[in-house]
Amino acid sequence: MKAYNNTTYSILGILTTGCKSGYDIKQLMDQSLTHFWKISYGQIYPTLKQLTENELVTVTNTSQDGKPDRKEYNLTQKGMDALKNWLTQPVEQLPVERNEVLLKLFFGRHQLAEQTLMQLEDYKSKLEQRLQTYHMIAQSIQTHHENDPDSKYWLFTLDYGKRITSSAIEWCQATIESI
């Protein structure tokens, strides 16, 4: 079985959630996976084309009233198998976050303390915004997707985001105080 990259599997996975078009996929990505996986149309459309060629999905042109035509993609058995097989594969290594704030802080000696503080304050407020967003998404899942079989797992990933973001905020505060 050909090995695809994680982004390709993420698209395959999203096709199991009711999203059918490239546009749908982007929407869901931006709403739900945005804190740990983010992709652009420049990846989505070519990938869907490739998945079609490799028969992991089928495509149908559909017309809707009130909206432009679109293409609906559906997983084939082969596609579902590929997804499930990927899910069983152990994750080989921890992800490396690239954090520009930490990078700048690392060289903080060459900066005025005020400037460092400003960076940290700014970072903190962005994190607080993000935390807010996570709370809102969690709320929305609990109300609108109460019976969705996926919701349990979606809330797990959101919980991760909330915990990580909270401790990053705490770190900001602690660092600001001790600079």
Place this chain on the structure above:
Amino acid sequence: MKAYNNTTYSILGILTTGCKSGYDIKQLMDQSLTHFWKISYGQIYPTLKQLTENELVTVTNTSQDGKPDRKEYNLTQKGMDALKNWLTQPVEQLPVERNEVLLKLFFGRHQLAEQTLMQLEDYKSKLEQRLQTYHMIAQSIQTHHENDPDSKYWLFTLDYGKRITSSAIEWCQATIESI
């Protein structure tokens, strides 16, 4: 002033810490910045070349006894200015971590509970290892770099790593228990 990417500035920054060669830079990266910035020789050497051409650094061929020849790079005034200017620039957006474990968990509905648990256990143990490493690095900085003017900032970034990793471990445990 030409805009470089963060990786280029990270190299510029490391050249202020006593590291002088491409090899040195890689060593320090792997020891200290590895949890929030990681680069390969494939980036380091071409970047050093470019920085030399643009006169942000100067290069000297030096021979050492007991070790092969090497090239020593030193920041010019122009290079130091570029670094400091970059440090003042606000960070425009939060980094997006790409987390394969979360991605798989997001599609956990298509997996057996045992499998999900195994992934989480595995992730947790990798995180615990990482946390251990952070503690050791912090210790080593406190003993070997006590008077280093950079150490304060290095410990800040390590503290970030420790906090984030700890809460990720807690999340793993909580999720394992509620799956």
Place this chain on the structure above:
DNA sequence: TTGATCATGTAAGTGGTTACATGATTAT
């Protein structure tokens, strides 16, 4: 003599973003 460490570099390939290009439909 062989493996570890020190040291520098390139080429091919992958993965990804951004900007661009197009066009339908609907509400204002």
Place this chain on the structure above:
DNA sequence: ATAATCATGTAACCACTTACATGATCAA
């Protein structure tokens, strides 16, 4: 009319990793 949303796609470019290539020096 015109802006917003829905919808699909490509081309140029950037960033990065991996594999490859080379070679010095030293300790076991």
